Amino acid sequence: MKLTLKPGREKSLLRRHPWVFASALNLSDEILRSAQDASGSTVDLLAPSGSFLARASYSPHSQIRARVWTFNDEPVDKEFFRKCIRAAISLRSKLQVEGQSDAFRLIHGESDGIPGFVVDRYKDVLVLQSTTAGSEFWKEIIADLLIEETGIQTIYERSDADVRELEGLKPITGILRGTLPDSQIPITEHNLKFNVDIAHGHKTGFYLDQRENRHRIGELSKDREVLNCFCYTGGFSIHALAHGAKSVISVDSSGDALKLLEENIALNNLPADRHTTLEGDVFELLRKFRDAARSFDLIILDPPKFAPTAAHAEKASRAYKDINLLAFKLLRPGGILATFSCSGGVDAALFQKIVASAALDAGVEATIIEHLSQGVDHPVSLHFPEGAYLKGLICVKSSQ
């Protein structure tokens, strides 16, 4: 099938952005009818002049109607995907992430040239997430290729992200290849152990994108009283305790995550008497701590995605401001705030503005000492700025 771009709407493809919105395409009734059965199949994208622009997958139900596989006039087949997978594996080997952890992202969707596919490696198991009609179309072939190219025998599927709904796809989870005796996999990150539940945990089981930041903030935790908000299975808490934090309070609304956190403390022989687990809502807890005049030396805020897209930015900004304002109040003079946003709809500049206005309203002076982002195994294609979703700031509250 060939689809032609409306005049002027070919510009983003010429800049090599991989998404084509339905509004940019000339979709005649005839094309729409035949495309109904073409979910995920490969289409040619043509300029209004008729010249070839790209080869893409077709998503009949999504506003993002096509996602580019290649800007070259080449076949999209098993060997094409083998090349993409080899490039992704080769990049990871150059980044030396395997020296820091036996769990890392092997394929990061658009940024690795394979839109719709995320593949994370947890030791000898791959966890695959497919989110688009195109990735669904090629899933079995990609699974075969992953086994051929990595030598790993087990692939577990976690295609249960909400975004699949926009593509008209139902959630699918379970074993895709091989066998899995236990859904909990003990991984090592910077010499610390974590039990990851790939079947029931969030995303593919672990927030791999925070690996470097957990290590960095761990280093800053020595002798400090730490409050880790939105702690999940304890990533930042374990690193903080291992680096000699005086005490750590970990807060999350998920009881299952907190259970794993406690297992992870034991797994690393860390001093449980320096740690407190609190199950509850961070927004409420920060207020309780404020009313009780509690204070901390280091506060970590790593909330879930408040703004999946720019349309949610305003509401999300209020939520980010709320928790950052309360955190600034709870910090002792000279204390450190490590604050994150993984919202695609809030970019780094807006996030910094929100944190600045939180400090202003809290009546505190603070300086940024570090800008943080996602780990190197989550690369960002220069042509796909949306790939840069995680941003973090380490701020120091003035000691005056």
Ligand code: SAH
């Ligand atoms: N920092 C973690 C990842 C945090 S993910 C790590 O390094 O592994 C965000 C977490 O926020 C999830 O565990 C989710 O259960 C929790 N959460 C979401 N809303 C919450 C709320 N209102 N109060 C407390 N926890 C919340």
